[in-house]
Amino acid sequence: MKMLNYLLATCLMIVAYAMPALAQGDIITAEQFMQLIKTDKNVVIIDASKEKDYTLAHIKDAVNVPYKSLEKEGEVEGLIYSPSELAAIFASKGINDNNTIVVYDGGTQKYSSRVYWILKYLGVPNVKILQKDMDNWRKVKVPITKMPVKRAATTFTPKVNNAIIADMAYVKEGKALIIDARTSEEFTGASEKSKGHIPGAININYKEVLTPSEAFKSKSELESLIAQYKLTPNQPVVIYCNTGIIAAVIYTALTNEMGWTNVKVYDGAYKEWAVKGNRFDTKASVAPTKKVKESASDGGC
Numbered sequence: 039m040k041m042l043n044y045l046l047a048t049c050l051m052i053v054a055y056a057m058p059a060l061a062q063g064d065i066i067t068a069e070q071f072m073q074l075i076k077t078d079k080n081v082v083i084i085d086a087s088k089e090k091d092y093t094l095a096h097i098k099d100a101v102n103v104p105y106k107s108l109e110k111e112g113e114v115e116g117l118i119y120s121p122s123e124l125a126a127i128f129a130s131k132g133i134n135d136n137n138t139i140v141v142y143d144g145g146t147q148k149y150s151s152r153v154y155w156i157l158k159y160l161g162v163p164n165v166k167i168l169q170k171d172m173d174n175w176r177k178v179k180v181p182i183t184k185m186p187v188k189r190a191a192t193t194f195t196p197k198v199n200n201a202i203i204a205d206m207a208y209v210k211e212g213k214a215l216i217i218d219a220r221t222s223e224e225f226t227g228a229s230e231k232s233k234g235h236i237p238g239a240i241n242i243n244y245k246e247v248l249t250p251s252e253a254f255k256s257k258s259e260l261e262s263l264i265a266q267y268k269l270t271p272n273q274p275v276v277i278y279c280n281t282g283i284i285a286a287v288i289y290t291a292l293t294n295e296m297g298w299t300n301v302k303v304y305d306g307a308y309k310e311w312a313v314k315g316n317r318f319d320t321k322a323s324v325a326p327t328k329k330v331k332e333s334a335s336d337g338g339c
Contacts, residue, residue: 063294064154065254066166068174071140074166075099082137082189086149097142098181101131101189105149105283108156114310116281124160125194132189135162135196142168146252148244148339151286155303161197167290171253202289204276204302206310209236214274214302218323219244219285220339224308227320234318236278236311240267241323244284244339247291257295264296271298278304278311284339 066074075081083100085092092102108127110119118124125135133139139162143149150167157165209216216239218225220232225241227234235241246263247255255263269275275292277285282305292298311318 063297064166065169065290065294066140067169068171068178068180071166071168072178072180074138074140078138080136080138082133082139084133084139084141084153086141086143086153087145088149091144093184093186095144095182095184098183098185099187100142101133101187103128103131103133103153105152108153109281114306114313116283116305116307116309118156118159118282118305121160121196121198124156125196128157128160129194130191132192133194134192135160135194137162137164139165140168141165142170144170146170146245146287147248147254147290148284148287151290152283155202155286155289159199159203160194161199167294169253171251173251202302204304206304206306206314206316208302209276209278209304209311212238214276215240215269216304217242217275217277217285217288219277219279219288220308222323224280226322227318232280232308233312234320236308237317237319239278239319242267242288244279244287247288254291254295260291260295271296272300275301276304277301278307279339280308281339282307 075083083097084103085096085100086103086105087096088104088106089102092104096102108118108124109116110123119127139157141150141154141157147167147170154165154167204214208214216236218235218239218241220241221229221243222241223229224232225235225239242263247260249255275298277288279285282303285303285307289301289303292301
């Protein structure tokens with residue numbers, strides 16, 4: 039009996055070691071995704087990539103909702119449409135607020151995170167974001183196709199969650215820790231495209247919450263990063279970038295892997311702060327972290 043128990047324990051350890059670590063919260067692995075589409079007939083898959091990328095290849099049955107289609111034109115670049123307008127867009131794509139929605143993109147999680155955050159803002163109760171791990175995608179045979187998907191229009195009733203969005207007035211109150219998700223060059227104003235950062239902000243490049251393969255880091259990895267800034271889970275946090283896109287990556291990591299609940303995205307972001315004539319600071323971040331691979335400008339952020 040002792041030998042049998044030993045063998046069973048050994049087998050369980052081997053299986054546990056061989057399995058990839060499960061993601062946290064709404065972030066799901068390829069294995070979890072494949073299980074979900076087999077068992078939940080209410081699933082709708084959203085590819086948040088640009089249309090040109092969607093046409094090259096996408097997950098079977100995924101409908102294309104480019105992140106840019108959710109942003110309005112105007113004085114401030116990148117602001118999202120009103121809740122009713124956003125609801126109409128999703129409804130026209132055949133997406134209902136009662137669906138189980140899985141969002142993904144083929145890039146650095148920034149487009150999927152943006153759409154994920156928007157859906158959370160609209161109060162969708164069951165929305166997931168697919169972890170980017172191409173090795174696992176291939177391993178579990180996530181179905182890929184070039185065939186476009188068009189779903190019949192439906193209804194979408196928004197239940198707005200204002201707790202996860204910040205406006206300029208809230209940022210100016212100074213009650214929250216402000217995280218700038220852009221490059222260090224943009225943060226300090228060394229980039230020709232940036233005058234600096236919102237006063238009081240710290241700089242955490244969004245790529246620091248991702249692995250080299252552009253998947254979300256685990257909780258333990260994020261805890262190590264966050265410890266450098268002495269952040270605490272209960273303090274209010276506002277994240278911004280240029281136009282609200284890459285800020286959503288850090289939002290997704292903090293609210294899922296870390297389980298933080300007091301996190302907002304400043305949708306107006308750098309663009310609104312600049313257009314409204316607010317002051318910028320150019321001091322380096324208070325807690326510089328190890329250098330991450332950066333580009334002079336992370337387009338579309």
